[in-house]
Every structure is written in structure tokens, then in C-alpha cells.
Amino acid sequence: MARLGIDLGTTRSAAGVMEASDPKLLMNNHGDRLTPSIVYFDDSDGENDVVVGKPAKSSNDPKNEIREVKRHMGEDVAIEAGGDDHSPADVSAKILEKLISYSEEYLDEEVDELVITVPAYFTADQKGHTRQAARKLGFDDEDIELLHEPTAAAVAYGYNQDINETVLVFDFGGGTLDISIMEIDGNNFNMIATSGDTELGGADFTQAIVDLLADEYEADEGLDPRDDKETLYNLRQAAEERKKDLSANKETTVNEPLLGQVGDDIIGITERVLTRNEFESEVESLLDRSENALEEALEKAGLDTDDIDSVLLVGGSSKIPGVQDHVKDYMGFEPDTTNDLDRIVAQGAAIVAGGENIEEQYSCPQCDYTDQNIIDYFEHIVDEHGTGKCPFPGCSEEPGEKAALKSHLADEHGGDINTETIDEKDIVDIVTRSLGTDIRDGKMDVILEQGTKLEAENTRAYKPVHPDQGEMPIEVYQGDNREDKNANEQLHSWSIDLEELPEIDDDIDPIVEVTFALDEDGVLEVTAKEQHTGEEMTTTVKTSGEGYEGPEKAEADD
Structure with a gap:
């Protein structure tokens, strides 16, 4: 083995x-x-x-x-x-x-x-x-x-x-x-x-050469080489080679008399000298x-x-x-x-x-503390340096309370880091983008915070907006914009039919507890349970982009 x-x-x-x-x-x-x-x-x-x-x-x-x-x-x-x-x-x-x-x-x-x-x-x-x-x-x-x-x-x-x-x-x-x-x-x-x-990446630099040559050809001949899949393929191959040439030489020549055919017209580019300066001008925005x-x-x-x-x-x-x-x-x-x-x-x-004893750690910007676990590392910063202002040098943010500070640390100073303790062959995964549901005014209410260690589970309770509301929609969003749900990625949408719930006293509003449970494979189980009757439904959302399963209805325990 x-x-x-x-x-x-x-x-x-x-x-x-x-x-x-x-x-x-x-x-x-x-x-x-x-x-x-x-x-x-x-x-x-x-x-x-x-x-x-x-x-x-x-x-x-x-x-x-x-x-x-x-x-x-x-x-x-x-x-x-x-x-x-x-x-x-x-x-x-x-x-x-x-x-x-x-x-x-x-x-x-x-x-x-x-x-x-x-x-x-x-x-x-x-x-x-x-x-x-x-x-x-x-x-x-x-x-x-x-x-x-x-x-x-x-x-x-x-x-x-x-x-x-x-x-x-x-x-x-x-x-x-x-x-x-x-x-x-x-x-x-x-x-x-x-x-x-x-x-x-490098593919974008290649595409810059493709677009330069294709735009020129279209301007001169009235035909766009990108309109034909095979011609575009051959042009991209040629552009990739010319890009490599320009890493070693100050100029190169595009000489491709037969790139393909658009309709009855043969597409070809010959004796086109491309200089490194011209190339670098085309990719300035990428640089x-x-x-x-x-x-x-x-x-x-x-x-x-x-x-x-x-x-x-x-x-x-x-x-x-x-x-x-x-x-x-x-x-x-x-x-x-x-x-x-x-x-x-x-x-x-x-x-x-090969099993070499390599250790990846995270260093506190304010003291000598180090940790291999990013969650413990953030906990240290929050507990020891959580004065309301971000402890990182050069950062002027003042998240205030510890929960907001921890979220800020994960968002701005943790990126999508997953802790890797290489010598133990252990990976501690975290929630890399917050997961939540929509609330009124188009906002997202976060249920699982970015930076939470997997496996993760949390529950929040919601009331219908109107007393006579027939159903309660539950939409699942992934992202970090709390003010605008539409700036995040919508993973799934479903709803609870409130009219099908067992009768509740007229003076009691239904309260729906929504639970998000995310496992290490990125599978999110969403459960909605009406607090008074015990009626619940569950759906499974595969955050890796494989779709979802459910919802399944579960009766209340007797």
C-alpha cells in the first residue's frame, strides 16, 4: 500500500x-x-x-x-x-x-x-x-x-x-x-x-491573445474566429504557444494559415508579429x-x-x-x-x-500564542484581545461584541483557511461561507456562522409575518452579505404549509424552529419544526452543488 x-x-x-x-x-x-x-x-x-x-x-x-x-x-x-x-x-x-x-x-x-x-x-x-x-x-x-x-x-x-x-x-x-x-x-x-x-490564471492570459487576434481578424475580414468551435480551439492552441514564446523572447510570430472554417470562408492568420510589450499591454488589467x-x-x-x-x-x-x-x-x-x-x-x-513531520500553525498578531487549529486560534484572539476593535495591525474595524469579532476575524483574516495539521494527517474543516435563511426586508439571517468547526448545527425560531399566512417559505442561502440576501448564493427554496398543521389555539401564533446541520462532506440538513405541534419536515441540501433531497415529513412523537 x-x-x-x-x-x-x-x-x-x-x-x-x-x-x-x-x-x-x-x-x-x-x-x-x-x-x-x-x-x-x-x-x-x-x-x-x-x-x-x-x-x-x-x-x-x-x-x-x-x-x-x-x-x-x-x-x-x-x-x-x-x-x-x-x-x-x-x-x-x-x-x-x-x-x-x-x-x-x-x-x-x-x-x-x-x-x-x-x-x-x-x-x-x-x-x-x-x-x-x-x-x-x-x-x-x-x-x-x-x-x-x-x-x-x-x-x-x-x-x-x-x-x-x-x-x-x-x-x-x-x-x-x-x-x-x-x-x-x-x-x-x-x-x-x-x-x-x-x-x-494563465488561461486568462491566453484568452487575451485570442481576443486580440480575433478582434483584429473580425475588423479586417468581417468574420469572428470565435464563432466556430473548432476554429476557436485551434486559435487558443496557437495563442498558448505564442504566450510561452513571449516568456523567453521579446517577440513571436503567429503563422496559422488554416485555423478553421466559418461558413464557406477559410480562417487563417499569417505573419502576425506579436511583441512582449503588446502582450503586456493587453493583460494590464490582469496584472x-x-x-x-x-x-x-x-x-x-x-x-x-x-x-x-x-x-x-x-x-x-x-x-x-x-x-x-x-x-x-x-x-x-x-x-x-x-x-x-x-x-x-x-x-x-x-x-x-511521505509522512514528514511538518506542522502548519497560526500566529497571534498581538502576542506569542500559536495554534494549529484556526478555531482555537480565533477563540484566543477573541478571549485575550477582544476589546471591541480588531487586534490585527492595520485593521480599523470595530466589530464590538465577541460573536461579531469572531465573524469579522473569519471573514477578513481567515479567508477560506482550513486548518491542516500535517504531521497528524488531520484536517479540521470549518464553515467557510455563512449559511442562513431569508427574513423580512430582503435580509439574510445567519444560522451557521463562517468559521464554525464542522460538524456544525444551530437552531433559530421564526414566526409568520402575517397571522393569516398560509405558508412559510424557507430559503437557504450561502454567503456573507446579511443585508441583501440576493448578494448570496441561493442553494434551495421550499416552504411549510401552515394550513396543514394541527389546529393551534387562536391566540397562539405558530413558531417554526429551523435547524441547519452541516457535515464534513458539505451536506446540509435543514429541519423545520413547529414548536407547539411537533410537526416537522426535513430537506437535505448538498452544498457541493449536487442538488438536494426531500423534503420529508415527520410526525410528532407521541
Whole structure:
């Protein structure tokens, strides 16, 4: 039996183990240590064969090919390919299956445990889909460990070195930007702050080139290459290669005489010289977004750029010179580019999978207190420093009472952090986005607060707005905007028929107790119980985007 470390990336994935006390990324069947995160559903022979990696990348059949599925994790979407619909977890499971298959072939033993890296800024839904992908392959929850990508990179950076530094990890991959500020002291990794953008990555830089060339072609020829799926696919392939060229050269030439066909017209672009300056001008807004995330991370940490000892660049998009220049200009010093930017996350996952004694902790900004559990860490800040004003340096918020302060700490200084105690292989999940129901004036009443340790349960009581109200709607929202329910994500809507309840005395208003119970898999059980009669109904909402079950009616106990 073996424990495998996996970097499940947006554009490329990798698997690794520890060998002779060093992390080793394993080669796939094509001799590569990085596998394209592309799945092709080949239905040409009616068998709907599944192909993953390099062969899928060269399929030239965009209708049946799925790329960048990581950007859809957590979404309730069906992606069509090969004549069938596939969930993001289904597609991710195919990628995991490929990685595990060639790893088992090399190791000559079965893989029974996984350490899978995820962005630190992934929501609970996105992490839930990642776990679900592994479960589809037969792994139990206790055999799946999720490790934050910046933590994995920091582990690899500090492995076998006596480092005592405050490090900013700038992890810019194909689909997401993750920024974490950590204090590294030997094998102790203290997470100070995290920030990022789950909608920003190398794919957006590629798309900028696609749009530049397509807009030019449309202006000159009156045809938009993006109107034909195959033409767009080929144009995106060409744009990806030209983007890579511009990381090494100051200019490149687009020479694609046959991209495809729109109607009776052949689409092609030839001898178009693209300069690095032109490219950087096109992606200026994307570079600004990355800089905003840097600023946010430092503000959350209460630190200045002078407080950072090293900036660790991670991910393929960090190779873009414009990205490196923006980081350098903002931080005031050269970032560290000596590591293998594409592989360092997978190397860290391999180290953790190998059982190295790595500890991730959180440090109090006001004293020497540290804790591996973010809930206990917040409790300490609330109990010891809860004067009404946020204790984090640089934060002027004054939440007031302890409950509001704890919510503020989770919202503004915890992000979507889930505590990972790596040496014990233990993950303490928390409610990463508040869950509540609607009340009058379009507001959301929070029932389960963000930052609450899972498994979590809470009950609140509600009265009908009008005495003669026939039914009481119960809508389930996920988000952090209490003033406007519509700014949050609506997960489910149902209602209780008050007219079907057993008769209550005329002078007594019905009171409905609403209970939210959320488990570690992101399954929310919602129970509505009328206080006087004991009548109750239950519905189950799968917050990972898989739909819901119920409602079921339960009679009162005799």
C-alpha cells in the first residue's frame, strides 16, 4: 500500500512519492512528469473511450474534449462531451485515475491514500468536489487529505533547510492565483494570511491573445474566429504557444494559415508579429488584479513589504516576465525563481504524503500564542484581545461584541483557511461561507456562522409575518452579505404549509424552529419544526452543488 502526493492542476497535474528521502515526481506513460489536465471522450466507435493527458491534448476534437475543469469545481454544471454530461468531479476523477494508474505501475503496489493539493482560496464547495472526485475512485474520506497549494510549495522550499523566514508564496497557476504569507521556522509553517483570485490564471492570459487576434481578424475580414468551435480551439492552441514564446523572447510570430472554417470562408492568420510589450499591454488589467491580491494579503497580515524576507514564485503563470516584474516592482526586491515553478507544489505534496513531520500553525498578531487549529486560534484572539476593535495591525474595524469579532476575524483574516495539521494527517474543516435563511426586508439571517468547526448545527425560531399566512417559505442561502440576501448564493427554496398543521389555539401564533446541520462532506440538513405541534419536515441540501433531497415529513412523537 502506498500514499501518493498529487498536484491536481488546472492545466497540468503531477503525482509524486518520497524516494531515498527526496521527493520524486513519477513519469507517466509518455515519459513526462507533468500530465495535461485534459480529458477526451472518444465516441467514434460507439464505446465512448476516455483518454487523459497528452493524447487528449492532440485529439483535435474540441466538442468531446474537456479542459480546465478545475475552474468549474464547486459549480452545479454539466459539461457535455462524448454524447454524455459530466460533472466537474467526474472529469477530475478521470485525471486522478490516470495519475494513480501510472503511479501504481511504477511503484508496483496499490495506492490507498492520497494527499491532493487545492488552492488555499478554494471554497468549501470546491474542496467538496475535489474530495468527491477521489471518492468516485473508491477512496474513503479518511484516506483523502487536502493540502493547500501554497503550504505544499513552502514545504518543498524549506525541506531539509534550516530556514527562519517570513515568506510570501505567490502561486499563479493555469486557473487560479493563491497568495499566502507564512512564517517558516524549521518544520513549522505558521500561516499568517491568505488571499487570491480563483477566477484568474494563465488561461486568462491566453484568452487575451485570442481576443486580440480575433478582434483584429473580425475588423479586417468581417468574420469572428470565435464563432466556430473548432476554429476557436485551434486559435487558443496557437495563442498558448505564442504566450510561452513571449516568456523567453521579446517577440513571436503567429503563422496559422488554416485555423478553421466559418461558413464557406477559410480562417487563417499569417505573419502576425506579436511583441512582449503588446502582450503586456493587453493583460494590464490582469496584472493589476494580481497586484490587488498581493496588497490584500499584506493588509490581512498587517505587514509591509519590508517585513517579507522572500517571495516564492510558484506555478507556470509566474514564468511570465510581466508577472515577475509586477511582483518585483510591488515588493521592492527580486522574487525567488530558483525553484522548479511547475513542480514545487507536487514536490511538497510528495513530502507530506511521505509522512514528514511538518506542522502548519497560526500566529497571534498581538502576542506569542500559536495554534494549529484556526478555531482555537480565533477563540484566543477573541478571549485575550477582544476589546471591541480588531487586534490585527492595520485593521480599523470595530466589530464590538465577541460573536461579531469572531465573524469579522473569519471573514477578513481567515479567508477560506482550513486548518491542516500535517504531521497528524488531520484536517479540521470549518464553515467557510455563512449559511442562513431569508427574513423580512430582503435580509439574510445567519444560522451557521463562517468559521464554525464542522460538524456544525444551530437552531433559530421564526414566526409568520402575517397571522393569516398560509405558508412559510424557507430559503437557504450561502454567503456573507446579511443585508441583501440576493448578494448570496441561493442553494434551495421550499416552504411549510401552515394550513396543514394541527389546529393551534387562536391566540397562539405558530413558531417554526429551523435547524441547519452541516457535515464534513458539505451536506446540509435543514429541519423545520413547529414548536407547539411537533410537526416537522426535513430537506437535505448538498452544498457541493449536487442538488438536494426531500423534503420529508415527520410526525410528532407521541
